[in-house]
Amino acid sequence: MTTTLNPESTADVQSVRKQAPTGLALVWYRFKKSLVTPQPYLTFVGIFLWLFLYWLLCEGLKVDRFDKIPGPIAVAKDWFSTTPFQGISIFTEDYYNHIMVSCRRILIAFTLATGIGVPLGLFMGWSKKVRDYTFPILEILRPIPILAWVPLAILMFPGFEGPVIFLATLASLFVTTLNTMLGVQSIDESYFRAAGCLGSSNWNIFTNVVVPGALPFVFTGLQISIGVAWFSLVAAEMVSGDHGLGYLIVDSYMNNVTVPMVIGMITLGFVGWFTSALVRIAGNRLMQWHVKALALQGR
């Protein structure tokens, strides 16, 4: 008999029997749970401490060399001002124009790189013949720094868009291809054998084993590759470009207006983080099996 149970623990038992929360309710539940752990408070304090250090160096103590950099208050003042002193704020059209141009380039470059890189990587991982043909060349081209491609890109492509998109595509193509190939090679041999036993054709094996089996690696690769795409995009915009966040940063520097430079940098941070998150969400949606298995391991 369970007569010794106090009312509180009875409630616990009942909540165990209730349906586990899903969707938004689950997000809310996790948020509530996290409030009783130190994590959100530490994060908050951490951000505050870094900002304080930044302010102290640039505006508080005005340490030598740091006094040339706009401090957090100067940046915030301009960023959220309807009449920004140095020309860029969340109320100016120019600001969004730069963001849009960069995002559009990333979208094109990332789509191209994924569209070419994933199939190429899948076939390289699956077929030794394809790998023998392509891998050595890929391995020689891959270590060439993206900046070394800049002159060639400018010669090859007319206008401003071509070279920039080419460079961003190239950088993320290597990452995507390599990760996808490793993804296929990481698939346990017994899945191929099982598929063979079950009477699969080669095409069945490709669609049912190679593609889903490589997917976790593919999405890890895509998250890195979108970061790399931003990196090379900004580098390319600095050298050859007429708009975009990279151009904004270098153009502000040239014109000796330092606040938009910092605004551009912080914006890049947020936009880059946002795009990575989008890739991660897309991956989790496609790989419910993987998410659930990880969740059961407590991750």
Added chain:
Amino acid sequence: MNDMTMNSRLAADTPPTAQSGNGAPMGGSISIRNVTKIYDPEGVNVCAVDDCSMEIAAGEVCMIVGPSGCGKTTLLNAIAGFHSITAGEILLNGELLCGPPKPKATQGADRMVVFQNGALFPWKTLAENVAYGPIVQGRMGKAEAKEKAYHMLAEAGLGDFGDKYPGEVSSGMARRAEIVRALINEPKVLLLDEPYRAMDALTKSIMHESLLETYDRTKVTIFFITHDLEEAIFLGDKVHIVTTRPCSLKKTVDVTIPRPRTYESLSSETFRELMEEVNEAVHEEAVKAFQAGERELA
């Protein structure tokens, strides 16, 4: 749809050769004749199987026992068609699987393998895994295969787990689902490679009962590799003890314990005597294998 109509329809759909009168698939016989397998990794020849012969009758549960890395899996891989043999021949129901003109058997759904570490596709639910075979073989439509998958999973006590991914269920359930995935193809032979190796003793005993129950229902020929002597005697009709590498047949023990077997059989006098007989033969080989100290070949 109720079970009666479903069973009769399924029976009507399958070719008569693969089915006996009561709708259960019939097992196939395997003859392994003088099979030799030599690997040559890095130019050094390693003989994994040497002149090994055994006969496995249709519908027999045949247990292969031998020291680690002795070449048992090599034998299984040859039957399944995962790799070639160097000499000898293997026949299924008198038809050549692999032999002189054809060193490697064609993989096919008549010989289903259940792997050591489990090979349910983690990206498919249990029901999708089970339905996969009939769909890719073109034997059933998607809906029909799915329906039969749920039906067979329910028969194996997995009725509520059809929509779960393998990562979400226990290893015992996953292994049971894998056997269902094999059986839906109505194989002539079930090849099991130490399927219960990583399981604790309690789960193992449940798996044994479930396998025996499945066997009594289907009478499929079972080729079962194991290290566990108790398991070998409890499940098997015959226990083949093989030598340490290179693998060849050392001794065959007939298990005379009547079926259906229950856990009470384990405490019988016959069981104890058989255990002693097998143990003696295996121990000798295990000592040899240990002294050779060779690394296991996959």
